[in-house]
Amino acid sequence: MEFSVKRGLAHQQKTPCIIVAVHAGKTLGDIGSALDKRSRGAINRVVSRGDITGKVGETLLLPDLSGVDPERVLLVGAGNVKGVTATSYRKIVNAAANALIRYKLESALSTLLDIKVQNGDQLSWKTDAHVCSIAAAAYRFNEHKSKPVRSNLTRFSLLASDEEFAGVRDAVARARALASGIEMSRDLGNRPGNVCTPSHLAESAVALAEMHPALSVTVLEEEDMERLAMGSLLSVSRGSREPAKLITLEYRGSDESKPPIVLVGKGVTFDSGGISLKGGAGMDEMKYDMCGAASVLGTLSAIAEIGPPINVVGVIPATENLPDGDASKPGDIVTSMSGQTIEILNTDAEGRLILCDALTYSARFEPEVVIDIATLTGACVVALGAQASGLMSNNDALAEDLLAAGERTNDRAWRLPLWQEYQRQLDSNFADMANVGGRAAGTITAGCFLSRFTKKYRWAHIDVAGTAWTSGKNKSATGRPVALLVDYILSRVSA
Ligand code: BES
Ligand code: MN
């Protein structure tokens, strides 16, 4: 998708479609009224007939108005002029995006930045919301279709006043970077497990680093992990013929001495459960078990494109979880890089086994904070569904900042406690800890497990098991929580 900014008068825009708000009470804003005047009242005639009332989410396409250059006018209900909230603004731009797709338009120009949003009307926020909504509506995953099903929409512009032009241009550049980071993350997630292997994740990181001079990449092989004594990560990889990779992608936007934000993404490119084999129903969706890794790559892509003065490191432990003859068995005990021993009571709790070594490894970056992102527990889907990611942290300020970033971007998270009392559930007869804590509070005990490897720094864990992809027939990766992470990182620059 090509995103751009236009200036000038609405009625003189050469576009297949101009998008205009209609507020409740059938009222047009300044741009709508000007267009209406040029078309000798054609818009107001339709509106006063009641074909569109201005309720949030309504749309109406008016083709061929005389007196104006745009070939069509897409009217979008925008609710009460004085009552447009962040939530209703998102509904408005989503309705516009869906209508553009439904009418198979190839190009459109929006005037919806003109809508004033209650409680902090911010151009950059509106631009992010609008651009990301358009990109999401037009997204298709076509790589394996012999006849691609594309949406027609390929060009989208925003109309800006002369005073706001420069601001909107910068906002669009940023939003475009965010949208393409989200898209990259979705593509990686949607790729099948036989294509998106640990090696594929490594190659994607290398390709990304080649595109941006501020990015550098290293890929550790299993021998390297052996040398680092990553016995826990390697124990998962043993069950598969695909070699594991430990990918490090570094973005340097600030000087060397500045501690980085470290993002650690679970990269299980297929999770069969291992010897504790999962049931067959819906198992294909376990190709999405690398969405944490994909969100790290998508976030670094967006950050590298935006270029803020801050340091960010991505760490991705990548492996398959399969039941080979050499696979870990329930009861096996492994030694993690931290020296702590783990009794593997369930080989399907593999995410924490690879993350713990990646978290221990992350201490070497002397991080400002470490945030891991993982499709870690089915229990998180039960608790929070697809609305919110599960957030756990050993630091209240960090947790608050991440929750706020999630609210701003509508990529929401909800905090769960890591109280000491939960830790007992991980007691093992034979090792320092078990890798599972029983049925109760499964998301929290997974977080408790990770907390034993993150004592040296401020840390947060985001469980995206319910938010990283949508299930069912139209299943697709969502690109969450890239928007949350990018917003958080940029907010740290200004802080
Ligand atoms: N990748 C899964 C978690 C998952 C399951 C995400 C379903 C999204 C949907 C993870 O590796 C896993 O299998 N977790 C187990 C942990 C259990 C054995 C303690 C789970 O949630 O069942
Ligand atoms: Mn599993």
Ligand code: ZN
């Ligand atoms: Zn898993």
